[in-house]
Amino acid sequence: MIVVGLTGGIGSGKTTVAKQFESLGVPVYIADNEAKKLMNTSKVIKRKLTELFGENAYVNNTLNRPYLASIIFNDKSYLEKMNAIVHPRVARHFKKWVAKQNTVYVIKEVAILFENGGHKHCDFVITVTAPLALRIERLLKRDDTTKEKIKAIMNNQLPDDEKVKLSDFVIENTTIPNTIAQVEKIHKQLLAKDK
Ligand SMILES: CC(C)(COP(=O)(O)OP(=O)(O)OC[C@H]1O[C@@H](n2cnc3c(N)ncnc32)[C@H](O)[C@@H]1O)[C@@H](O)C(=O)NCCC(=O)NCCS
Ligand SMILES: Nc1ncnc2c1ncn2[C@@H]1O[C@H](COP(=O)(O)OP(=O)(O)OP(=O)(O)O)[C@@H](O)[C@H]1O
Incomplete structure (x- = not known):
């Protein structure tokens, strides 16, 4: 079974992208x-x-x-x-979950991946990115939060450019149709890696 880690900073759109993979029939494990x-x-x-x-x-x-x-x-x-x-x-729980799946690959959505070496347990990693200002704007709309709280969390996460360097695929989450197109392309590439 191919394990694909899906990560990205707070408010980048990980969950949005994970749902798009799910709608293509890919089992998704939301670690958080x-x-x-x-x-x-x-x-x-x-x-x-x-x-x-x-x-x-x-x-x-x-x-x-x-x-x-x-x-x-x-x-x-x-x-x-x-x-x-x-x-x-969570890692032990994930192992048991993976054993029950029956597809070419599974997605593991995880906010903290490179920060704790979790990427070493994935066959491939996808990082979701979006401009910082857009992430903050989306989070202020979604949550009852403040810019200060968001920045405190961001300070504990690896910057996007570092994540991108360590990733096999990058999804730039700008508009939804554009993001779906990137997901479909990566899905085809991952299916072709059937092992
Ligand atoms: C600390 C908790 C209780 C705070 O809850 P709260 O509702 O205020 O925040 P929320 O869960 O929405 O998290 C806000 C953002 O913080 C970041 N974050 C969450 N957990 C962590 C963590 N362990 N380390 C670093 N960043 C984290 C994520 O980007 C997340 O989007 C909560 O985040 C939690 O239970 N975290 C532990 C679970 C965990 O480790 N999840 C992350 C990967 S599995
Ligand atoms: N392409 C997009 N266009 C417009 N809104 C979007 C887009 N992608 C995500 N959003 C919205 O932005 C917010 C953050 O997205 P999402 O919850 O998927 O991010 P996340 O990375 O999973 O966040 P967190 O790190 O807090 O778990 C959500 O309200 C989501 O609906």
């Missing part, structure tokens, strides 16, 4: 969704996050996202500790 599910269900993760962040990590048994975000996006050492708890468990 699975990570959040595991953070709310795995007893080990809950215990470890509570040890790390204190009792406020969960409210009514649900992950206290604003609280965690306010810590980890302002202190890299906490971000790294949280990732060390969550990411290996």
Whole structure:
């Protein structure tokens, strides 16, 4: 099974692109969704996050996202500790998921890939890019957030030009029809790599 990592900075359009691959029949694993599910269900993760962040990590048994975000996006050492708890468990969950798929390739959408060496576990990597100002504009429209919060997150992510250098494919997410055309082209190339 060919594993294709799909990454990009915050607001680049990863999820939008992932849905386009899905509509072509490609199984898509959204690592962030699975990570959040595991953070709310795995007893080990809950215990470890509570040890790390204190009792406020969960409210009514649900992950206290604003609280965690306010810590980890302002202190890299906490971000790294949280990732060390969550990411290996997501990786194990992904392995089991892949084993159940039956297509030429699968897409793994993951916000943090090169930053933690995750690209080494992918056969190919696609990076989604968009101009910074456009990403910020799209995020301000989508989320109840601020430019400052977005920039704090961006500061923890590898810059686009670094990601592009390390990628096999790049999708410039400008207009939707243009993006769909790029997805269809890459899809054909990936199907041709059937091994
Ligand atoms: C820290 C949490 C609770 C903050 O939640 P919140 O709703 O405020 O933010 P949201 O999930 O929308 O994330 C905002 C952006 O931060 C970036 N981001 C998320 N998690 C991480 C991370 N572990 N490391 C670096 N950047 C991250 C992504 O670009 C994302 O789009 C949440 O991001 C989380 O649970 N993260 C852990 C899961 C994870 O590691 N996901 C990323 C890859 S699997
Ligand atoms: N080509 C496009 N044209 C217009 N709007 C777009 C386009 N691509 C994405 N968007 C919008 O921009 C926002 C961000 O896109 P999306 O959620 O796919 O990004 P993401 O990279 O998955 O974000 P995050 O890093 O926060 O998970 C969404 O509201 C989406 O609908």
